[in-house]
Amino acid sequence: MPGKIAARTAPKETKAYAQAGVDIDLADSVKGGLKRTLARVGRPEVLGKAGGFGGLFDLSKSGYRRPVLVSSVDGVGTKLKLAFGTGRHEGVGRDIVNHCVNDIAVLGAEPLFFLDYVGMGKLEPGVFQGILSGMAEACREARCALIGGETAQMPGFYRTGEYDLVGSVVGAVEKPKILSGAAIRPGDKLVGLGSNGLHTNGYSLATKIFFNKLRYRMDDRLPGGEVTVADALLEPHLNYARLMLRLFSRLNTGSRSDTRRGNAIFGAAHITGGGFTGNIPRIVPEKCDVVIDTGTWTRPRVFDILATEGGVAFDELYEVFNMGIGMVLVVSPDAAQDVVRRCRRARQPAWTIGEVTRGKGRVHLR
C-alpha cells in the first residue's frame, strides 16, 4: 500500500499542543516502520495517495457483477488488559482483524479492506508498532488491504500504557451468493470449527475467575500443561474466513445460496459475544431448534478450568464463551463428513457437533 500512509491521521505536534499532552511526533518515530509494514498489506485494487483523507479501493477492478458490500465494526474488549499486563500487543492486532473478517465471512463475503482505530493517552511507538504488525500480518493472511486508520492521542482518557483498539472491515459478496441461513432445514448437521482459546469474548468474566477467584498469576502454568495462563488467554482469534470462502466456492455451486439446490453449506455462525446461545439463533430459521452434543469435540484446556473451577453454570458457559468452537457451519446431512474432512485437511480441527430439529429458535445443549 505504498503512498497510503497519509490515510492514517494523527494530530500534528506543535509547541502549545505538546504542553497540552499531545506530544509524540508520530511522523518521525513511527511512520518509517509503518510504511514498511503497510507496504506488505496491499491489494491490486488499492489506489495510491490522492491526499490521504480517505482510503481508495477500486471495486471496479474486483470483477464483481452484483456486489453487495458487507461491513462490520468491532473492538477487542477487555482482552486488551492482558496485552497491557504482559506487554504483548501483536496478538490483539491479529484479534481485531480476524474477529472482523470472520463476522463478514458468515455472510459469504470476502474481506476487501480494513481500517483501525487506536485510542490512547500518549502514543508509545513500541506498543503501536506491535499492534500494527499484528494487524498487518492478519490482513495479509486474510488477503485484505489495510487501507486506513486513526491514532487518537487523548490525554486523560486512557491510563498510561493502555489503549482501546477498534477495527472496521468491508467485504463483498455477489448478491445471489449471500449466505442467509434461509435454506436451513431440520435434519441439517452442525459442523463446529475448533477455536484455540477465548478469542475475544468473555474476558471480563474469565480474568475475574483466573486472577481474582483462582489467584493465578500471568506466568503460572496451566495445570497439566506447558503454556502459561497469559499464553492461553492471549491466543489470537483464529481466521476462519479463508477456509470458509474456499469451502463455499467448492461446495456451494448453486446459482443462489439461499436455496438448497447445488449447495452443501446453508449457514454459518461466528461464536462471539453471546456464545452458542446468542449467535446460532441469528442464522437458524424461526421454526428450527438446534441440538448440540457438547461431548463431541476437544476443547482447549482453558475452557475445562473455567468449567470445573470457575463456578460458572453449564448454560452460562455456552452463553459467554465459545467453549472451543469458534465457528459453526450448518450443512446438509450428506455433506457433513466431507466438510469435516476438508477442514481437517486444511489443519482446522472440526467435528460434527449437533443437528437442526423442528422448534422455535432455541439452542439445546447436552
Added chain:
Amino acid sequence: MPGKIAARTAPKETKAYAQAGVDIDLADSVKGGLKRTLARVGRPEVLGKAGGFGGLFDLSKSGYRRPVLVSSVDGVGTKLKLAFGTGRHEGVGRDIVNHCVNDIAVLGAEPLFFLDYVGMGKLEPGVFQGILSGMAEACREARCALIGGETAQMPGFYRTGEYDLVGSVVGAVEKPKILSGAAIRPGDKLVGLGSNGLHTNGYSLATKIFFNKLRYRMDDRLPGGEVTVADALLEPHLNYARLMLRLFSRLNTGSRSDTRRGNAIFGAAHITGGGFTGNIPRIVPEKCDVVIDTGTWTRPRVFDILATEGGVAFDELYEVFNMGIGMVLVVSPDAAQDVVRRCRRARQPAWTIGEVTRGKGRVHLR
C-alpha cells in the same frame, strides 16, 4: 433500516458476567429506542437482516459504473470531555458522522454507509440514546445509512460516565471523478467554507486554555455574547459534504476530475487535525504553495479568544485549529465568485481566502 438492529452487537447479560461488571441488558433498555431511531436512517440499498453479523449494502443498486470505494475512520477526541461535563451527548454523535463524511467528500465521494463504535465502562441507556440520536440525525442529513455498530462494555477501561466514540464511513465515487488535486495550478483561488467552532480538533489545547489558563467555567458566557463556553465548544462539526457533492455535480462536468477541462473545482481539503498547515498540502501539487489572507473571513468568537488571550503563537493557531474555516476548495480563478455565491445561497458562509502560487508545498499565512 428495519431488521438491521442485530448488526449492533453487545455482550449478552448472564449472571456471572453481570458480577464481572458487564450487566446492562441492552436488549430491553435500549434496543426499542434504537429500532425507532435507526428505522429513519436507511437507504434503499440496505438489505434487511441475514443474521446481523454484518451490515449489507447492495452496491449493485446504486448505479455506479466504475465504483471506487472511499473509506475513513475517525474519533471525536477530547471534545468528548465536554460532553461528559455537560451531559450533552447528541452533538458528539453528529460530530463523528460529519467528520467522517467530510473526509471522504474531499475525494468526491458520496457517503453510502456509516458504522459506529462506542466503548464505555457501563452502558448508560440515556447517554447511549443521546449519542445515537445525534448520529442518526447526521446520517439522515448526509443520506448515509447507519448500517451497524458495536457497543463495548469494558469495565475498568473507562471512567463512569465516560466513553470513546469512533466512526467509520464508506462512500463511493466514479473512478474518473476522484478529486485528486492533480489539476491544481498556480493562480487558482482558495474558497474557504466557514466553520461554526472547533469542530473536532484542538480540544486538548482549547480546553486547557479556557478552563485552566483563563479559568472559565462551562456555563460562563463568552465575552460580548450570549452563548456559553460550553455552547461554543460543543458546536457540532458541520456537514460540508452535501453542498460539496452538489457543487461537484454542477460545476465539475468534465469527463475526468483530475484535469481542468470542464471543471471548476480541482481539490478540497478538510481542515481537521493539523489545521491549515497540515491539511492543505495534502492536496496541493508539490510545485505549488498557497498564500492565505487570514483577514478575509469572519470567524466564530471562540477563535478570537484563543488568538488574543490564549497565548498561542499565530502560526500555531493555524496548525491546531480550523480558525473559522472548516473546508477549503481550490477552484479556477474565474469560478471563485460563483462558488462563493452558490455556497452562500445554500446558507453556507464562504469567502475567497487565498490563492495558489508557484512553490514547494508550503502554506503562507498573512
